[in-house]
Amino acid sequence: MEGLGRTPARTEADLRAALAELGRRAPSADDVLSALREAGSRRQRRSPPPGQLRPVGLGRVLIPRLGWRQLAVGAAAAVAAAAVALALTLGGSPGRPGGPDVFPALPNPPASAGGPPVVVSPGHHPSAASLARAMLTAFNAAGDDLAYETVTDFRAGHLIQTDRSWSWPAVPSPGQLQYVRDAFSAIPRGASQVTASVKLTEDTGYTTVVPRPSRYGQNELARLITVCYAGTGQTGCGWGRFNTPAGTWSKHTAVMPYIDHTPSPRGSDLARQIARGEWRIVGHTRLRGQRAIKLAQTHSGTIQGHPVFLWVSTATYLPLRMISVTGKFTEADNWYYLPPSKANLAHLHVPIPPGYPRSG
């Protein structure tokens, strides 16, 4: 095999390996069977008993259902057109169907969407250049996934705050509808930073159409849902000019500053840093049940002055974790690229606690 810019000398074995890899991404047989039973029961109710064996491949029994990705693309286009017209006519809570809404409900994907990750057996240390290329390829291929990131801060080994965010799609394109949820937990104000436990403080859902890249701040029409939890010592939760008092929730659709909520640093940025020699491979290990390469940031890295470590899966070539240590403070970022199944996308919904009134 050859690298970029050259004509690959592929063999039949390469082709077999590639097809075998595709085969490993097959959806679960259980999912297909349950969908089949459901469709079969619907069909039985409206169709006569089966007749004689017909030649294969003739006729179609079902109207093909639209894939969720097609729905998502269509929904994004429809939203971009309808957003301005409907911006002032909103109502209803995020969890309740019915009522006009600028942003459509999340599409209903198949439970098996995405398939299992590609498995690559690690032979030896890859070069920094090839590791970076593999990471970029993997990052691009994971663009439709649901990105889940946790940022956890410890002080002298004690958990002091954690930020969990889900963003979908993981790598959105300009003009594409982007769904984000960010749940922030911290030690309540006034409580001991040494012994108290963190408490869910603010839960925010943010949906917008991704703007074109710009070096300047951008404003975009967005839907913002905020739940500001009581008992945290905070009097309210703020987002731009929108304020949500503690113990209430709010929902606004308006033009507001765009904030990129995709995991940071992006997988592509990490890949470029690796290619530039800002990270060096220090060993192989296992993390979250996957084989992983451990890297340490070099002195030319962007986060200088304290130790920073990065773990990259050799099964998927996606980043798994980054840990930085500054004195007694440790920050651990964990990244998960999840298939956009119905269950996973459900994390994007912000639950409204019972009894919380709407304040805006």
Next chain:
Amino acid sequence: MTFNEFAGARLAAVLRFATALTGDPDLAKDLVQEVLIRVSARWQEIGQLDRPEAYIRKMVVNEYLSWRRRSWRRRSWRLIPLGMSNDLTGVPSPDPADGYIERQALLAELAKLSRRQRTALVLRYYEGFSDAEISDVMSCTQSTVRGHVFKALAALRVELDQPLPTIPPSKETH
């Protein structure tokens, strides 16, 4: 053998085959579901065949080749070919990461083949079928099968371990 017994034992293999054929797990699921609905309705007859799985595989292929309601080419392909976005330059080296990249690139090029060429390749290199078996599944002559395979391999720049048998002249067109 009941339909449920058959599905429990062989459905996973059929799904793997359909995924290799379509290049997309979601499409494979749709494809197999549609075929299985017909199969389940006629299992009394299909279950009596010597090789029901071969018959079902043929149904999957025919469904795939005749599926005109969808615009397959417009489907978003999750594997982005190298050079299209976020590309990097670097020195090629034979290591595991390179193998991953190359497979993604090969799969992306595989998606650009015609459906008949792709079907012939999957039957030959994934299922290990002979030309005779492929010609039976695809309802064409063996020379047409070899033509599909030859053109597909050329498009993918795959070097053959051994040259293909000579293709006798054929008037068949597909």
